[in-house]
Amino acid sequence: MTNDKKMLIGMQIGNGYGGQATAWMAPNVDPHNYTDLDAHVRYAQAAERGKFQFLFLPDFLSQSQKSDGDAPSLTMDPFVTMTAMARETKKIGFAATASTTFYEPYNLARILKTLDVVSGGRIGWNAITTSDQASAANYGAQIADRETRYARAHEVIQVVQALWGSWQKDAWIADKETGIFADLSKIQPINLQGQYVASRGPLEIPQSKQGQPVIFQAGGSPHSLALSGRFASAVIGATFTIEDSIRQRNGIRRAAEQFGRNPDDIKFFAGIMPTIAPTVREGLDRRGRFVEPSIRQRVGYLGMMLGLSLTPADLDHPLTARQLASARATYEDPRSEKALEIAREGWSVRDILYHAVIDYHPSPIGPAHLTADHMQEWFEAGACDGFWFTPDVYEDGIDTFVDEVVPLLQQRGLFHCDYEGDTLRDHLGIEYQYGLREEESA
Ligand SMILES: Cc1cc2nc3c(=O)[nH]c(=O)nc-3n(C[C@H](O)[C@H](O)[C@H](O)COP(=O)(O)O)c2cc1C
Structure with missing residues (x-):
């Protein structure tokens, strides 16, 4: 069958081994990949060969290793890893998780926009709140109540986006004849003062090829829904049944409408953790x-x-x-x-x-068509706009998915055969944005 609307695919990339805690011990896996950026780059390139829209880098701000036999589940630092991967790829987008609870907006705005500019507009920011005490302890802090965490999150995202827009689109002249590098009247302070965060600005970074980074969100509470509805263009989900996934996706779409947005401008991603094998x-x-x-x-x-x-x-x-x-x-x-x-x-x-009945996401196991069938069923039921895929082991799990599942999805008219553009916004089919949107600044 053919279908006009195509599914989107993101891939989780964490520690250099895979989604399973003991993937570091799998055959052919170098147990030192945790610190090997070349390995991460290889995995990013494999995902780009599969035409995935983005790589998703989760992050927590505390120890992730749970036992002597498990590897840490996260990359050492998502921004550094993302920089290395972006330098060695051309099209695939990235979404890095960074806490609105513990990072200051000026730091976030600066690092994310720099990455967006140097990657050619391929960066997203998964703007989450942090609710874990061990992370708070790493900042000498306590976890505030949920109201406070989310109130701060709204402010942080507003300030970050305002800083992104503070160097106006046409401010950069770079004209050797006139001797004008940039028009300072178009690079102005934002002077934002909230209850939790503030910044004067401006941020001395021009627009990227996609304007500015794309906001992602991941969470489950009504507070997180409101944050997504107001700011996010993509939501990373965790759902185990089609019915629940439809419910969550509809909830997110309604939340976007409540903020005066087109619900098609917010994409919902269901998780999938397949293990692909001949039988x-x-x-x-x-x-x-x-x-x-x-x-x-x-x-x-x-x-x-x-x-x-x-x-x-x-x-x-x-x-x-x-x-x-x-x-x-x-x-x-x-x-x-x-x-x-x-x-x-x-x-x-x-x-x-x-059968992985106790794992973080649905896990089709066996021949590639089982994974393709699962994705088709969920997508056609309106349970998601796409999937974020966690390979069991990156070393061979990405290539197997790319070589066996992707062609099936393409033959069925469900997944694109090539990138439609160059930026993450192009890949997700969402609008150009620069600075705050009107409905974000209220
Ligand atoms: C699929 C999914 C992925 C998530 N990834 C992260 C992550 O990488 N880092 C993080 O701090 N929170 C992540 N979260 C968000 C947390 O689960 C949680 O929502 C957050 O800590 C805020 O908690 P609160 O909503 O109770 O305040 C994720 C949530 C979901 C549903």
């Missing part, structure tokens, strides 16, 4: 390697999801007819329905867990 069995065995180190804890949790008492002794058997008759998906965990569905197919408890 389902090979996929389960590949994914299972990442499940094994914590399988004893997971089996108890699976029992909770299904309302059963499960122990490691149950691992190598399917659920009995009696267990299946009394199993119930708990509403406390949105992944439980899927776990129950897989249990009913007769897999052993170990294989149910190998």
Whole structure:
């Protein structure tokens, strides 16, 4: 089939290994990739070969390593990593996470706009609030209540965007004949004073090829929805069912409308963490390697999801007819329905867990068409505008997706065959923006 509207694809890039905590131990992976920017660059280039619209760099401001056997889940510093990747790619966009709670707007405005200019307009900023005490401790601070965190976030984004617009579009003359470098009357202070942050400006950086960076947001609370509706052009989501994803996407679109915006100017991305292999069995065995180190804890949790008492002794058997008759998906965990569905197919408890039923996002496992089918079903149901894809292992997981899933999506008319333009705004199909929009400055 063909379809006018194409899905968008972003890819998560964290630590240099992959989305699974023990990806650093996978065959062919150099366990020192954490500090190797060449490896990150290779992964960015592989994603660009697949024509992905952007790379998404998550970030938290505290220790991410949870046990001796896990690698840190984040890159050492997203801005530095992003700079290296942008220098070695030509088209793909980037969205780096940076906290509105702990960074000052002038710092954010400066570093992000610099990156946007030097990358040729390919940068986005995932503007999140920070709610974690360990991060606060790294700034000698305490976490404020949610009202305060979000009030500050609104101010930070306003000040950042105002600073971005403070060097007017036509201020830069660079004329050797007249000796005028830039017209200072067009590079003026913003003099913004909020309750939490302030900045005088101006910011001494001209517009980028796309004007200024694109605002992304990620979060789940009503506060985060209002922040997205007012400022964001893209929202990174976490949804486990089509129904929930439709609900979240509609909520975000409504929030944008409430701020006088066109809902098509805000794109919602559902997460997906596939493991692609020639057969389902090979996929389960590949994914299972990442499940094994914590399988004893997971089996108890699976029992909770299904309302059963499960122990490691149950691992190598399917659920009995009696267990299946009394199993119930708990509403406390949105992944439980899927776990129950897989249990009913007769897999052993170990294989149910190998299906990644306890992971951060839906995880199709097996031949590439299963991932393509999942993406098609969600996209055509209006559950998302696209996906942010987390490979299990970057070293081979990106290439497999690019070589096997992307062509299927293209043949089905669901994904573009080449970049439509040069900037992240071109890739996302959103408007040029410079400085604050009217509805952002209220
Ligand atoms: C899919 C997704 C990805 C996220 N990525 C990050 C991230 O990389 N860094 C971060 O600090 N918060 C991230 N968040 C946001 C936090 O989960 C949370 O919303 C934030 O800490 C603010 O919490 P609050 O909304 O309770 O104030 C993400 C949220 C979602 C749904």
